[in-house]
Amino acid sequence: MIDKPLIFLRFPDETTGLSELETAGFIVQDEDGVKQVVTASHSYALDVIGIITEGGEWDEDGNVIIPPITLNGWHVNYLGEVPVGWDQYIVTPENPVRLFF
Secondary structure, three states: OOOOOEEEEEEOOHHHHHHHHHHOOOEEEOOOOOEEEOOEOOOEEEEEEEOOEEOOEEOOOOOEEEOOEEOOOEEEEEEEOOOOOHHHHEEOOOOOOOOOO
């Protein structure tokens, strides 16, 4: 069990987020050369949310009536020791979109 609080991270964009995950060792390359996020180990857990949207309205055929609002950033929930340099990405949302424990 990981005895750290849940941390909410907002990277400026997906490129930055994936780069930071890779630098921290959370992305590995498989035998085919495909990079994949390792979402859990004995010392951490990651929940990659990505882009968050709010609202929006669609008709019964799936056509957009009112487009959703895209929130700034690329989002990840994290349990574990915060990697060096990630303090700048920590946010405290009033109503988190998703929780995990």
